[in-house]
Amino acid sequence: MLALSCASASAQTKLRAWNIHPDGYPVTEAMKRFASLVEQNTGGRYQIEVFSNATLGDQPKAVQMLKAGEVDVAEFSSGPLSDAAPGLKALNLPFLFSDSAHMFKHLDGKLGERFAAKLQTAGFVVLGWYDGGGRSFYCASRTINSFKDLAGARIRVQQSEIYIEMVKLLQATPVALPFKDVLGALEQNTVDCAENNMPSFESTGHYKVAKSVYVTNHVVSPEALVVSTKLWASLSPADKAAFSKAGTDSATLMRELWNKRVASAIETVTKQGVQFVRVKDVAPMVRRMSPLYGKYMADPSTREELLTIIGN
Numbered sequence: 598m599l600a601l602s603c604a605s606a607s608a609q610t611k612l613r614a615w616n617i618h619p620d621g622y623p624v625t626e627a628m629k630r631f632a633s634l635v636e637q638n639t640g641g642r643y644q645i646e647v648f649s650n651a652t653l654g655d656q657p658k659a660v661q662m663l664k665a666g667e668v669d670v671a672e673f674s675s676g677p678l679s680d681a682a683p684g685l686k687a688l689n690l691p692f693l694f695s696d697s698a699h700m701f702k703h704l705d706g707k708l709g710e711r712f713a714a715k716l717q718t719a720g721f722v723v724l725g726w727y728d729g730g731g732r733s734f735y736c737a738s739r740t741i742n743s744f745k746d747l748a749g750a751r752i753r754v755q756q757s758e759i760y761i762e763m764v765k766l767l768q769a770t771p772v773a774l775p776f777k778d779v780l781g782a783l784e785q786n787t788v789d790c791a792e793n794n795m796p797s798f799e800s801t802g803h804y805k806v807a808k809s810v811y812v813t814n815h816v817v818s819p820e821a822l823v824v825s826t827k828l829w830a831s832l833s834p835a836d837k838a839a840f841s842k843a844g845t846d847s848a849t850l851m852r853e854l855w856n857k858r859v860a861s862a863i864e865t866v867t868k869q870g871v872q873f874v875r876v877k878d879v880a881p882m883v884r885r886m887s888p889l890y891g892k893y894m895a896d897p898s899t900r901e902e903l904l905t906i907i908g909n
């Protein structure tokens with residue numbers, strides 16, 4: 598008995614998971630489900646502790662930590678992830694996907710496998726594609742009736758090259774800040790605007806300061822549940838299958854929770870007086886983004902995927 602319990606105790610591996618969101622957020626709840634399924638599917642040999650609210654560091658740092666195998670599991674937005682795996686940049690191009698269904702049509706198929714292969718080469722093993730939703734601009738100090746009203750604004754962006762490029766093309770000033778610093782920056786008027794999906798706009802409290810949303814859905818992009826290649830290489834084939842199944846199941850849960858949270862976030866912020874202006878015609882904004890399309894179309898690491906998405 599004693600020998601048995603010692604053997605199982607020593608065979609237990611504790612893993613750390615990085616997460617940027619708070620409790621109750623779809624990403625957090627799906628990661629917790631992933632952790633409990635891994636534990637269950639491996640007979641308790643793997644235990645994952647989810648560290649939420651970016652307590653282990655901001656996202657660019659966590660991307661590097663995961664790549665180096667210093668954390669084992671994480672959930673990343675495709676913006677910061679694409680700085681470590683440039684082949685992913687195609688996924689962040691504005692107006693590429695019309696909505697999440699269009700995006701998952703590709704990601705749940707061959708294209709998802711191709712992106713996952715690129716990520717694996719860069720140190721990240723994808724176990725599930727989560728929904729990053731559609732991102733729109735919102736401002737504290739101005740009402741936006743056209744994308745031209747964003748010109749000259751200081752717009753907070755993720756610490757990611759493609760977002761910086763996008764905002765420059767709007768003739769605005771990109772201010773790259775960690776997620777947790779955005780509310781303070783809006784309050785202190787060191788930025789005028791930010792952009793995000795509705796669940797993050799609501800969960801962070803940005804809506805309390807930024808009351809004007811310009812609904813562009815300019816980026817519809819995925820997020821990825823990943824484990825380090827270091828952890829992956831240490832798993833037996835049976836444990837790999839157990840982790841993969843847990844990842845797929847957690848992504849299914851995430852997407853369900855996401856759709857509900859988008860609806861409830863819009864309801865909450867509307868009650869709090871947020872005004873939405875819907876973009877009437879995206880064509881002028883798309884034209885403004887054309888240098889980005891040109892750049893990534895000419896780039897051999899993104900071209901083939903872009904052509905596949907554009908063609909379907």
Ligand code: BDP
Pocket residue numbers: 617656673674754755775776792793794797820
């Ligand atoms: C949220 C993403 C999160 C990003 C954040 C941001 O889920 O990963 O860090 O946006 O804008 O929607 O920084």
